[in-house]
Amino acid sequence: MIPAIVYIPDGRPWPGQLREVALDVLELRPAEVVLPEATVRDERGGQLFNGSTLMFDPAAGGGPLADAVADRQARAFGVTNTAFHVQRALRFASALLGHPLPRLLVRIGMHDQPRRWRGGHYRLPRPSLTDEPATLSCAGEVHLGGGAGFVPAPDGSRYFHAPAHNAAIICHEVGHHLCRHTADFRLNRLRPPEQQTNRKIALDEGTADVLTAILLGTSDIYGWHRGTIAEWDPRRRKLQPRWTMAHFVGGRDQDPHADGTVWASACWSARERVIATGADAARFDAALLRGMESAGADAARLTKDALSQRRQFSRLLSAITRADPGLAPVVLTAMAEHGIRPGASNAALEGAARADLTGEVGR
Template identity: 45%
Template sequence: MRVQALAWSGGGDSPPGRLTEVTLEVERIEPAALVCPGVTVRCANAGTLLEGDDLRFHPRGGGGPAATAEHRREALAFGLVNTAYHAQRGLEAIAQLLGRPLPPLLVRIGLHATHRPGWGGGHYRLPAAEYSSLPEDEPPVATGEVHLGAGGRLVPLRGERYLHSASHDPAIVLHELGHHLTRHTADLRVNRRRPPQAQANLKTPIDEGTSDYVAAILLDTADIYGWHRAAVPPESPRRRCLAAPWTMAQFVGGHLSDPHTDGTIWSAALWTARTELQRRGVEGARFDAVVIRALDRVGRTADDLPIERARQLRRRYALVLEAILEEDAAHGGALGAVIEPAFGSRGIEVGFGNDALRDRTLRGALVRS
C-alpha cells in the first residue's frame, strides 16, 4: 500500500533538507517497524511508535533533552519513517543503475545503546566470528544489516539545537546503504567465499569511498556530512567532502590507517570524473551506472585465487578504475577519455598498487615544486 509520510528531502547544499510530504510503499506497519519492499526498518526498545497508516510525524528537533515524552516518541517515529524513505528510494535508484535489485535490507535503529551510550553513527554488519567494536547480542542476517545509533550530540539546525540521530540524517542512511551495494557487487572482503556466519566486517578505503559516493549522488551534493560536521572545515578529511583536494599523496594504507580517510581520495576521484563529465553535457546518472556496474566486474576478479590474495587485489584503486574503464568500453567507450585524466588528477592510474601510486604522486608533487 502507498502511505503518506514526512521525511527530510532535497537536502543538497542545505542538509538535512526540507520537511516534505512523501509517498512510501509499505507492505506492513508494526508498532515499531515498517516492512517495505526491499527494506525492513525496526526501532529497538521503543514500545509503540506507529498506529494506523498515517506516517506524517514531526522530527521534534530529534527529541532532545527539553522534549516531552510524547515529542521524544514522535522523534523516534520520524526517524524510523525517514530511514525507510531514504533506504527505499536509494535501493530503487541503485537497482535501476545496476540492472537488478540488491538482496532485501534490514535496518535496526537504536542498537548498542548499552555498549556505547550516545552513539549517533551507523555501521553495516555481517555475521562474523568476532567484531572489532560494538559487540552484537545476536548475529546479523547473512545478507547484511544496517545499525543506526540513537544519538546524543546536539548540532545546530537553522538557528535551533537538534539532537542528532543517525536515523534523522539521510547522509548516514545512504552511506550505509552503499556498503550493502559493495557487499553484493564488488565483495571487497571476498565474503561470498566465506562461511555465511563467519564473514569479514572490516571495511576498505574503496568500500568507504564508494559508500560516500553513493550518498553524494543520491543527495546531489559533494558535502554529504555538512550538517552534523558543519564545525569541521570542508578541506579536513573528517568532513569527508568529495570536492576536497585529496590525492594519493595523502594515502596512508596499512592496518593502522583509517579507511574513511583513505577512502576520501577514492570518492573525490569519482566525484571529479562525474563533475567533469557533467560539465561536458553528460548526465551524472550515465557515469553512475558505469561505476556501479563496474563493481560487479570487481566482484568477479581473482575468484580463482585464494581468498587472501583476492582480497588484496580488490583493495587496489587501480583495479577498480580498470573495471570502470572496461565497463565504459563495453558500452562504446565514450567516457574513458574524461575518466582517466580525472582519476589521474587524484594520482590514480591503471597498473599500479596503492603504495606505488602514493609514491608516484609524491614524486610528481616534488618535481612540480
C-alpha cells in the same frame, strides 16, 4: 503507497526540506516499517505507528531533553525518514544494475549502552561478535544509534543528533550494503555466511561516500553534522579536487575513511567531468555500479593475493572504464588528476603522486 513526511536533502548543510512523499510499504508494525526491499525497525520498541500514514514531526530529533510525546514523534519520524532513504538508495542501485539487491535489515536505537551513540555501521555475521546481537542477517544489517549530542537545527536552535534523521549517515551505510553485494572487497561471498568479515577497506568507505554524494547531490556530504570542521580538514570528508594519492596513507592501522576520501573525490571529479561533456550523470552512476559488480564477479579464491588485489584503486577504476568504454577518456583524465591510473598499486600511485608534489615544490 503510504503518505510520509521526510527530509529531502537540497545540498545545503542541514537535514533538508520537509516534504510529503509516497512510500511503498508492505506492512506497518508497531515500531517497524516493512518495505519490499528492506525492513526498518526501532529496537527500543513501543507503539510508534498505529495509523495508516507516516506523517510525523521531526521534533528537533527528540532525545533525552525532549518530553515523551516529542521523543516518540522524533523516533517515528526517524524510522520513516530512514525507510524513505533506504528505499530510494536501493531502488537507485537496482535500477542501474537491472536486478534487486538482497534484502536489508535496518535497526535503529542500537548500541546505546553504556554510552549513547550517534553513528551508524554495517554488519555481517561473524564468529564471536560479542558487542552485536546473537543473530545477524547473513545478507547484512545497518545499525543506527539512537542519537547523542546536538547539531544545529535549521532555525539556529539545537537539534538532537539522531542518525535516523541524517540522510548522509543512512545513505553511507546502505552504500556498504551495495559494496558487499557487488564489488565484495573482502570476498565475503566465499566465506561461510556466519563467518564473514566486517573489516572495511578504503575503497569500501570511499565508494559508500561517493554513492552518498550522488544520492544527496552534494560533495559536502556531511556538511550538517560536521559543519564545524573546516572544509580543508580531512575529517570533514568533503569530496574535493585537493584529495589526491599524495594524501593516501594505506596500511591496516590507518583509518580507511581518510584514504577513502581520495577515491570518493576522484569519482566525484570524474562524474562532474562527465556531466560537463553534456552526458547524463546517470551514465557515470551506471558505469560505477556495473564496474563494482564486474569487479566482484571474477573467479577469485579466498587468498591473500585476491584480497590485496581488491584493495587497489586502479582495479576498480579499470572495471568502471570497461563498463562504459565511451566514458573512459573523460573518467581516466579526471582520475589522473587525483593520481589514480590503471595498472598500478596504491603504493605506487601514492609514491608517484608524492614525487609529483615534490617536483612542483622544487620548481
